[in-house]
Amino acid sequence: MSRSTHNSSAAWCQQKDRLWLLIWISGLTVLGMWDAVFLNQPSFALLRTAFLNSTVAGVLVVGFSVVMGWSVGVSSYFLETRRPALYFPFTFLLNVVRSIPQIVGILVGYIVLTILIEQEVLRSQFSQLVWMAFVISMFVFLELVDLIRERIAHYNKLDFFQAMLCCGIKEGRIINREILWKNSRAHLLHKMISIFGITIFLQCSIDFIVSVGLSTDVSLSNFPVTLGGLLAKLDSKQDILAIGSSLSSMSNMQSLFFEHLQGVSIAFVIVFSLLCIYKISSGLVKRYHL
């Protein structure tokens, strides 16, 4: 490869996170415009609501995870250094949570959600979304705890930490402000984006499973519409099945973009979002040398 070729490629790819954020927004905008023209209005409205609900749930999970991850991460450090007797049971409990696969834990959380809906404890759709987000964050926040412990351990080895202690700065302030806020924001942002991606995947999967497997037990009208739930609808599944037939017969390909738009759009939003989130996350790693 020539030098000039390499240089311009490198310049183009320098800020991959921003580039992929732009690609994500542009892709979704183009899809939205296409759907506005060719998808029937009720389906389009459902799709918009589902995307919005999934995004809101993702943001809520990130928020809950940061709060829980930060507090648990810092607390575990202080327990290790000041209350070693409590540190063992604390990490023991965390490891037990870690040993439960996310999907199993979240499914149990959804059973509780169903009971709460049946007993009319959770009535508004937003409160149900908050519950879903809380349940998911319970099983993903440990990644942030690990990161926070890793960052504290990294700075603990450096002279900077001891020097600050000698200057009379409180340990809590050094950790929360100097280490985590001032020197780990890029790491935290990277992890938050990863958690957002994991959440979208887990939420779509669990909603799909609940809608497919428990549809006789759970009234879907009670659950907030999400991308996974919408994909599990019979017409969406038929649209997805049509992808297979269009692969075997190219003449059917055209119908994917008009007749089977609902299912294809949902599948595209899920896959495209997961890809873009991964790329944004990788771009951040590259930009900040994480």
Added chain:
Amino acid sequence: MKTKLIEHTLSILLVTCVFLILITFLKREEERRAATSRSSIEPYLQIDSLDFGNPLHTALFKETLTLFHPDSPAQNDSLLRSIEAYRQEQFTNQINKTGGEERGVSPAKLAKLGNMYAQFILVYIVVMILSYRAAQSLAIFRFVRMKQHKGSYFGELYDLVKNRRAKQREPSLSMRAGALFARAILKGFSYAVLFAPAYVIAYSIRSSINTDSYFFMILLGVISNGLLINYANKFFTFLVTEDRKGYVQTAIVKNLSNSYTWGTTDGVSYWALLRPNSLFGSHVFKHIYLNARYQFLTTLKEHASFLITGLIIIEMALNIQGHLGYEMLQNILYKQYDVVVSIILGVFLIVKATDIAVDAWFHWESRKYENKV
């Protein structure tokens, strides 16, 4: 290692005890609930002349109840609803269906679950081995491309088109552009498959392929749900981190090969993608790889949890009958929570067994690094 083993054993014992207590409690609660609901309506069900399937009989029964208990209409309605629910259950309850089993955890149920559990473990081990190797291959391929300073295919295509005037005499220009475009499309398609949830892939090809086979399940387990790409990314990060370390520069100064051209004697052969451990000779990458792999071992624990999540999603979303995930979903549907808890306990034990195996492997590798083996 001893401390870790103690921690794992304690964790298994504690969680098993808690789950067993929960299973017993749920089983008793289920029996109590069934007995209570039956006892309140039992006297009325014994009346031979009364057919609750007949609307006239039901209306007469309701009027009789109102005559006898005029002050408690809600209680009367509740009794009628209980009778109706009981009758409905006679048709919908799994136990009353052909081939139905006893509700809750029973020896027969445990034997059935044990068979499914063994199949699940087998699939899990195969997917674990395949994804572990495939993630390394993918990461090495990406790393070598990075060392070759290659960007995206579309980037290369853009540069090629941009500089076409300078190269217009080159006859193979259009062919190269075509090849780059085809590669970019192929890469895009691969990404779509790698990031697609398993159920999207399975439903999209269900009309032409049997998606319920073991082979397909293993294939989906390895490639879908973003599992492989994210796991490969972890190994790639370790490779890049190792590559930045000082010993790599020292090794290059000491004349170890540092060429990343494919297929040359001092470069990297394509076989290295499949058998990275045995094929780098005096190449500096051998040391980068070994050090990255050492750190990568511990991520297997995290990977195990994601992998099980992926497998359960596949079994549940595709409704693959006779598999553990599907069975769990069915038991949630029939509210047999003691069976659900038993399955969760089984899944927990798989994760713990993986944790112990990975810790033992890491300990053994560490001893090698410390020259104790």
